[in-house]
Amino acid sequence: MNMKLSKPLSVLMLSGLVLTAACGGGDEEAQVASDPSKLKGKEITVGTWKGTDAEVKTFDELLKNFTNETGIKVKKKVYNDYQTQLQTDLVGGTAPDVFYVDAFLAPELSKQGVLEPLNPYIKKAKKDLNDFYDPAINAFKSKGELFGLPKDYSTLGLYYNKKLIEDAGFTADDIPKEMEKLPGFLSELKGELPSGVTPAITTSELARHMFVLQSGGTDIVDKEGNAVLSQPDQISALQPLVDAYQDKLIQRPADLGQGWAGDSFGAEKAAIMIEGNWAISHIKQNFPDVKMGTKEVPTIGGKENSMMFTVSYSLNSEAKEKAAGWEFIDYATSKDGMKIWSEGAGVLPSLKSIATELKLQDDELKAPFVAAGAYATPWQKGDSLSIVAREYNNLLPAALKGDMTLEEAMKKAEKTANKDIKTQLK
Amino acid sequence: MGTQIEINQRTDAASQSPPPKKKKGSERSRRESMQGVTFMLPTLIILVTFTLLPIAYSLFLSFTRVNLFGGIEFQWVGVENYVNAWNDDRVWTALKNTARYALFVVPIQTAIALLMAAVLNSGIRFQNTFRTIFFLPTLTSSSALTMIFMFLFSLNGPINNVLVNIGFLDAPINFINETDFALTTIMVMNIWSTVPFFMTIYLAGLQDIPASLYEAASLDGANAWQKLTKITVPNLTPVTNYVLLMGIIGCFQLFDQAYIISGGTGGPNNATLTFSLIIYQYAFKTIGTMGYASALAIILTIVIFMVSMLARKLNKEESNY
Numbered sequence: 001m002n003m004k005l006s007k008p009l010s011v012l013m014l015s016g017l018v019l020t021a022a023c024g025g026g027d028e029e030a031q032v033a034s035d036p037s038k039l040k041g042k043e044i045t046v047g048t049w050k051g052t053d054a055e056v057k058t059f060d061e062l063l064k065n066f067t068n069e070t071g072i073k074v075k076k077k078v079y080n081d082y083q084t085q086l087q088t089d090l091v092g093g094t095a096p097d098v099f100y101v102d103a104f105l106a107p108e109l110s111k112q113g114v115l116e117p118l119n120p121y122i123k124k125a126k127k128d129l130n131d132f133y134d135p136a137i138n139a140f141k142s143k144g145e146l147f148g149l150p151k152d153y154s155t156l157g158l159y160y161n162k163k164l165i166e167d168a169g170f171t172a173d174d175i176p177k178e179m180e181k182l183p184g185f186l187s188e189l190k191g192e193l194p195s196g197v198t199p200a201i202t203t204s205e206l207a208r209h210m211f212v213l214q215s216g217g218t219d220i221v222d223k224e225g226n227a228v229l230s231q232p233d234q235i236s237a238l239q240p241l242v243d244a245y246q247d248k249l250i251q252r253p254a255d256l257g258q259g260w261a262g263d264s265f266g267a268e269k270a271a272i273m274i275e276g277n278w279a280i281s282h283i284k285q286n287f288p289d290v291k292m293g294t295k296e297v298p299t300i301g302g303k304e305n306s307m308m309f310t311v312s313y314s315l316n317s318e319a320k321e322k323a324a325g326w327e328f329i330d331y332a333t334s335k336d337g338m339k340i341w342s343e344g345a346g347v348l349p350s351l352k353s354i355a356t357e358l359k360l361q362d363d364e365l366k367a368p369f370v371a372a373g374a375y376a377t378p379w380q381k382g383d384s385l386s387i388v389a390r391e392y393n394n395l396l397p398a399a400l401k402g403d404m405t406l407e408e409a410m411k412k413a414e415k416t417a418n419k420d421i422k423t424q425l426k
Numbered sequence: 427m428g429t430q431i432e433i434n435q436r437t438d439a440a441s442q443s444p445p446p447k448k449k450k451g452s453e454r455s456r457r458e459s460m461q462g463v464t465f466m467l468p469t470l471i472i473l474v475t476f477t478l479l480p481i482a483y484s485l486f487l488s489f490t491r492v493n494l495f496g497g498i499e500f501q502w503v504g505v506e507n508y509v510n511a512w513n514d515d516r517v518w519t520a521l522k523n524t525a526r527y528a529l530f531v532v533p534i535q536t537a538i539a540l541l542m543a544a545v546l547n548s549g550i551r552f553q554n555t556f557r558t559i560f561f562l563p564t565l566t567s568s569s570a571l572t573m574i575f576m577f578l579f580s581l582n583g584p585i586n587n588v589l590v591n592i593g594f595l596d597a598p599i600n601f602i603n604e605t606d607f608a609l610t611t612i613m614v615m616n617i618w619s620t621v622p623f624f625m626t627i628y629l630a631g632l633q634d635i636p637a638s639l640y641e642a643a644s645l646d647g648a649n650a651w652q653k654l655t656k657i658t659v660p661n662l663t664p665v666t667n668y669v670l671l672m673g674i675i676g677c678f679q680l681f682d683q684a685y686i687i688s689g690g691t692g693g694p695n696n697a698t699l700t701f702s703l704i705i706y707q708y709a710f711k712t713i714g715t716m717g718y719a720s721a722l723a724i725i726l727t728i729v730i731f732m733v734s735m736l737a738r739k740l741n742k743e744e745s746n747y
Contacts, residue, residue: 084710091494108713112495254603257581386712390691397694403605416516423510424708424715 040071042324046313047077047086047099051345052281058344065340066331072324090114090316097319098328101148103139103310103380104207111383115147116315121326122146131335136310136350139378148312149333150350152342154276155372156208156306158298159283162291164271168192172293175272179212179298183240186249186272193271198251200244201261201270204400206392208274211307211377212237215300225384225425227417229392230410237300238406245400252400266290276309277369281346296368308376310350348373384421391417488721493714507721517722520692520701521729527613527700528677528733535617535624536669540662542621543628544654557629564623572686575615576602602687605697612683612698620676624669631665632658663741670737678730681706701726 046063050056063074077096079085083105089095090112101109109115122129129137129146136150160175168189176185186199193199202208206220213220216233228234244250251270258264262279266287273279274297283290297306313329315322331337335354342349342358348370349355360370381388391413399409488508491501511517546557563571578585579601586598601607639657648656659666681702684692690711692699705726709719 087710087713112493112713114495252603255581255600257583257600383713390707390711393689393691394693394699395695397603398605401605401694403695419514420516423514424712424718 039321039324039327041073042071042321043073043075044098044319044321044324044328045075045077045096046328047079047089047096049079049082049100054281055345055347058341061344062332062337062340066328066337069331070324070327072327074328093318095316095318097316097321097325098313099316100151101140101312101314103150103312103378104385106140106147106312106314106380107142107383108386109314110142110145110147114317116317116319116322117145117147118149118315118326118329119144119146121315121330125326125330127330131351131353132333133350133352133373135308135376135378136373139308139310139380140312140314148314149329150310150312151332151338152345152347153308153310153350153373154278154348155308155369155376156274156276156297157368157372158295159265159273159275159279160293160295161265161268161271162293164193164197164268165189168271172295175295177295177298178302179240179300182298183244183247183249186244187247189271190249197268198248198256198264198270200250200272200274201253201256201264202250202274203261204241204245204252204393204396206389206396207309207379208307209238209241209392209396210379210381211305212241212300214377215303215305219381221381221384221388225382225421227384227388227391227414227421229388229414229417230407235407235410238410242399242406246402265292276307277348277366280365292365294365294368296371304372304375306372306376308373308378310378384417384425387420387425388413388417391420484720484723487717488724490717491714492717494716495713503717507718508725510718511721511725516692516696516699516704517701517725519696520699520704523609523697523699524678524680524701527609527680528674531613531616531677532670532673535621535673536666538617539621539624539669540628540659540666542625543632544658546625547629547632557626561622561626563619563621564626566619568619568682569686571615571619572683575611576687579611603694605694608687608694608697612680612687615683616677616680620673624673627669628662628665631662635661667738667741670741671734674734674737675730678702678726678733701729 048059051059059076063076067073077099082100082102086095086099090109095114101115106115121127132150133153136153137146140146140148140150158175160172162172165172165175169192170189174185176182182200189199206213210220213229213234215237216231218228218231218233220228220234222228241250245252253259253261253264256264256269258267258269261270261273261275262282263286264270265273265275265279266283268290280294283292296304299305313332315325315329319325332341333350335351338349338351338354339357341347342354348360348366349358352373355361355370355373360366363370392410395404395409395413395416398404399406404412489502489504491503491506493499542560546553546560550556577583580586581598581600585601586595589595590598599607601611635658639661640653643653643657679702680700684698684700684703685706688694688698688703690703690707692703692707701722705719705722708715708722
């Protein structure tokens with residue numbers, strides 16, 4: 001899952017509630033105000049999770065600017081446990097007009113009809129979608145309908161500890177650009193590292209491995225929504241990771257007694273880490289002495305790849321103030337709004353032009369993550385993904401530990417997930 | 427919906443307090459019973475709204491396939507959810523984990539609580555200080571305790587350090603992430619945090635045992651162990667029943683520790699998958715499976731009920747009266 005979710009949050013829940021009124025039945029027409037000034041004085045609620053301190057501060061600034069520009073007031077509703085609380089709110093009819101939607105949840109929510117399709121709004125407002133990164137916007141598409149506009153995105157990249165690599169007698173250029181050569185390099189590196197330092201660390205879950213499993217061309221979910229995890233090309237793509245784990249070349253943060261890879265890397269327990277760009281600010285803030293560098297994730301079979309985690313602003317299909325809500329989404333994903341947000345919060349903008357304007361391609365640490373924006377695989381795969389991910393994350397450790405072969409573990413995960421999908425979702 | 431609930435509550439309140447059967451001219455007694463009803467009304471309303479209605483509602487949901495989003499649609503599926511649960515390997519694994527957990531935790535926590543209570547009631551020095559200290563874990567929230575335990579049992583944590591330093595272990599053990607240890611760690615944690623509560627209940631029970639029994643036993647030359655097994659334990663049977671009951675219920679409802687340690691997946695390889703965790707997964711992690719979650723909740727209720735009755739039978743409450 002997105003790291004932002006798991007950060008400890010201490011949040012007051014103030015709920016300015018919007019009661020769902022029965023939505024005038026079959027009103028397909030998008031409520032885009034022909035004259036936005038008519039919306040002055042309206043009030044909307046926007047649901048978010050808290051995020052980092054920088055995000056909280058910047059979000060307030062974004063809201064202030066939006067109100068100045070449009071005259072629409074915004075109430076915040078901050079979620080502690082986003083997924084559970086948002087669902088409860090949606091069921092109870094008290095959900096905000098506009099809220100964050102994690103791409104991972106978008107298919108499940110849009111299937112329930114709680115997200116307003118945005119195509120008519122985009123058409124009426126003549127919003128240009130070409131500036132968005134393709135994977136980011138595709139994550140919120142379902143059968144041609146768009147259910148949200150990405151507010152930002154994160155991708156995976158490779159971090160390395162400059163000092164540990166150099167002390168071991170290597171340079172950053174020695175780190176292979178191909179995944180196939182990585183285990184070999186890691187075993188060379190292992191011999192040169194001080195004891196107690198693992199060559200590489202990564203979190204082992206489907207959210208980080210989906211692109212590896214799909215690198216051979218087989219998707220992890222078929223057209224009917226069934227899990228596909230044990231095809232030969234998937235097993236052979238994943239096997240090197242399991243082997244490297246068993247050779248102690250790659251470890252999980254839990255194996256080192258830490259909560260997440262960023263802390264292990266920051267504590268200099270690992271020389272190389274595959275993580276999302278959110279780790280940059282975490283390490284800078286908590287481990288200022290660690291000298292790190294970043295690279296793109298090594299290619300698999302010559303193809304560039306990474307994972308993308310993205311979050312949208314989506315419109316509640318039961319919202320009272322749809323027109324005003326759309327104005328907010330439009331503003332927050334416009335060049336002005338996006339610039340304020342990504343500059344202040346330090347996140348990657350989902351608009352290519354803003355990435356260029358902020359010169360992120362030249363940013364020493366962020367550049368590899370921005371580059372991945374063009375080709376990364378979004379963490380989203382239909383409405384059965386939560387079950388598939390649950391079983392994968394449950395059984396992969398058994399394969400890593402050697403209790404089962406990878407194929408056995410994946411067959412079991414696939415079977416359990418499919419049984420569950422068949423009885424529960426169909 | 428709102429008015430519906432109110433009507434239900436009113437009829438319910440009325441039916442629960444039938445007017446006392448008295449002869450004519452009982453204007454006063456009628457007023458009295460009205461007063462009684464009025465006093466009880468707030469409790470009744472709360473009880474009906476927050477306890478009885480949800481139970482009835484989830485019983486209803488357990489026979490449906492329901493989508494709570496948007497326009498609520500119920501699709502009556504009969505016992506399909508229960509049949510699915512019967513055929514669901516994950517449910518059996520969870521039941522097995524939970525049963526194993528209860529089988530291990532309940533007897534140990536009961537025995538330790540009883541022993542500690544007996545010691546703290548024996549008139550040793552600083553008795554009250556010890557009572558206070560031992561009671562402290564109960565006041566801490568279980569999620570905070572889980573975090574503390576995760577630190578204590580972590581790979582670089584104090585427990586591993588001590589065990590390695592005294593030569594008991596060659597290398598530190600990953601108590602939290604190894605399939606073989608994860609559930610045991612939770613067991614230890616749960617015993618540690620619930621013992622004080624049950625100890626307090628035992629302490630209260632001990633006050634009711636007449637001192638004369640112990641005096642008589644002393645005169646007959648009974649030692650401390652004999653007094654414990656022949657006087658204290660039999661006299662505390664009703665309290666033990668209560669402790670067992672609460673212990674069993676608590677164990678079968680184990681959720682927070684398993685959730686925190688596995689991050690909600692029940693892993694590694696289903697080692698920490700508990701019944702409550704499965705219910706949570708279907709209720710909140712996958713959308714549209716509230717009916718199945720309700721069926722599982724009903725099953726859990728039945729299982730707890732049966733196990734508790736069994737425990738009561740085995741402990742023979744009646745034999746003392």
